[in-house]
Amino acid sequence: MPSPTILYNGRIYTLDPQQPFATAVAIQHGRVLAVGTDQDINHLHQPGGEKINLNGACVTPGLVDAHCHYQLYALSLRQVDLLEVPSLAEALHRIQHKAATLPAGEWLQGYGWKNQLWPEARLPHKSDLDAILPHHPAIFNDKSYHTAWANSRALQLAHITRDTPNPEGGEIGRDEHGEPTGILYENAIKLVRQHIPDYTHDQLVESMQQAQVNCWQAGLTGLHDFDGRSSFEALQTLHRNQQLGLRIYKNIPAALIDHAIALGLQTDFGDEWLRIGGIKIFADGALGGQTALMVEPYENAPHNLGIAVTDKEEMHAIASKASANGLSVTVHAIGDKAVHDILDVYEAVRGEEAARGDTRHLRHRIEHVQIYHPQD
Template identity: 55%
Template sequence: MSTSLLLTNGRIYTMNPAQPEASAVAIRDGRILAVGNDDEIAALADGLSERIDLQGRCVTPGLVDAHVHFQHFALSLGNVDLDGAPTRRVALDRIAAFAAEQRGTGWLSGRGWSQGAWPDHAFPTAADLDAIVPDRPVYLAHKSGHAAWVNSLALRMARVDETTADPPGGQIQRDAAGRPTGILLEDAMTLVAAHIPRPTTDELAEAMRRAQRYCWSVGLTGLHDFDGRDCFRALQVLREAGELGLRVVKNVPVYRLEYALGVGLRSGFGDDWLRIGGVKIFADGALGSRTAAMLAPYEGEPDNRGIVVTDKEEMVEKARQASAGGLGMTIHAIGDRANHDVLDMYELLRREERERGPARLRHRIEHVQVIHPDDMHRLAELGIIASMQPIHATSDMDMADRNWGERARYSYAWRTMWDSGALVVFGSDAPVERIDPLPGIHAAVTRRRADGRPGPDGWFPEQRLTMAETIFGFTTAAALTAGQEKHQGTIAPTKLADLTIFERDLFVVPPDELLDVGIAGTIVDGVFRHRAF
């Protein structure tokens, strides 16, 4: 019996309850052949096998990011990066430096600014940008992706002025005289974004090649994507060329639902590289832009309960159509009102699905960032997957405390979701956050930032998870969410050979040192895509 790769002398955490740990694994033709101790696996070797001594390194099933905007992440690698800018001045300096390096007259794009992290918490303005980039249009997405900061030239090109009405599901921020300030919220962003030239499919595919290499370097073997048709077309180009080296679940924007149903797409259609997920709807906005839909007003803003992007009645209509056609739903809900409305919709949908027959689609809520205590148990009861991003908690904790007050206690409630019996799956929401899984792993087990804040126990420490639970969220849970558990999610015979190799043992390393653990290797389909030893 010939094997193509033997890994020995490792600390292998299989996530397989029948064989939780091992020291060696044999791989053949892209599949796991056997898992066991060094002697058992060495016996399978022959002259054709490559044998690799892991030297005690830690191995898990391949890490999967269950919430990524892959097109936007890929393109962001070539745009101005404002993530982490501590002040408006620093953000403007980065923009000015980028504009100087990338001279031209075309659009200057970027993302990552967050006024909530600045000392005055005030939104920036078009005038701020006009002072440094007056001669080319500028479009900068908020860190959350739910607001845009544009300059006056961009507003003029889009013909947005004091006479322009707010679009449904969006808001043009205005000054006291009614003039646009340069901040566009939610669906108002498209008023300007629609004028930005779209990259060609080939250009996007090339950006994805670079992004894919980065994903391998940080230990990712797969992702669930939430971008649109252009992204899907570029992914197909890579798949057809044999260059797609990540397992991708492609979710469908609700505005493409009619077309998806028209050609008969169903959740799970595709292959092990590229398959259809669910239908994506936005129920509300985001915390950073203070547009997440809340049951009670934001702290200090008695008139602000956020923005309902899609009302409950429309969600019900779209979900009924999708479910009847065999497509699951995956709904963005940040605020407690949004989560409540989505759960009401799912309760109705589940009742109708039971009447149709035994088929049970794997519906999701994306983010579940703050949820009313009365709704905590409902995801488990309805069989709804909690798709959450641990890194959001540590990034957002100051904003959550400031904007939600006592309600922050019920936010980013991974432990509560886990203990309720809901399936919890993890991701990053890149490029909103870094796509690297280790910061998310660190956040899940510590509830602390990299600098140790807010203290040794973390932010609402009762919501911390164990390392085993966290790795489950990045591996097995992702497979279960996508209906891929027969082929992915654990290290077991016949499963796809997708593995992540860490320089140190995540299960014993002190939590404070997790962010220093290197990715030693990433194996996808039995092939090293990244190797550092």
């Protein structure tokens, strides 16, 4: 049996109300064996066991990210990093630098831009990309992932023209003449993304391995994931190969609810490393792109109330079906109207559960809740 690893001379934050702080901890087989004073724990030391002097450093339980798109994050490590870029010029510089490493015709992708940080403050335009990317279709999500910026080649491949109608739950950005600007909101992003070749399973697994190292370095030991089937498949591969080093609560997109029910999957099925969570619904968008669904219009856009990505009636239908089949529901809702709608839905679903005699074991959630109405 491996000898315990002893951490001592530290500040151990235990989260145990009976013993909130300690100075030492013993770890064996990846689990906490004991916590206490240096004197308490040192007697557990065995020949060959490791002892680490923390020199007063703080130790906490691992952090759990309660809302993560793990596949998107992992794949972003292969793409153009536009997080915190201070200007449009810097964003274009990074994009051009990456394009120089790719064969002509290959898709260029990236993530993280936020035009509110730029001196120009304006939204970027397809022409900004066209000037530096004559040979690559390209699309770049903003920081929220609810708005995207594409060049003309990408729009052409997606057959997006001035005559293309807005998809349900999405919007194509247009200029005063009705021409697409290259900005896409919510479900309109899918019009382009459906034309991009998928990364291979092996590429995704490799990216997730790198991503989990980054998570460890940030103190994360678990996360709640909200990506789709390919993410779940890659996570299962890591789990099967005993390479999954994060505890994952795997939520399922609403589009896959019938598949989940047909397989008999229910919330909390799994083990300590990979468990089924709930059914994920998008009620609205995000504040940055002014697509969060609001009770009153945006201050600088008097006719814009945001976008209902999934309307109230459909959310109720999905939530009702999920609950009746042992699946909890988790809804992205940022604007006050979206939050109000899902509260109504949950009230109705709790009533259905009570009528069936169900216990309230399903923990339905609202993700984000950035703005809520005083009456709620």
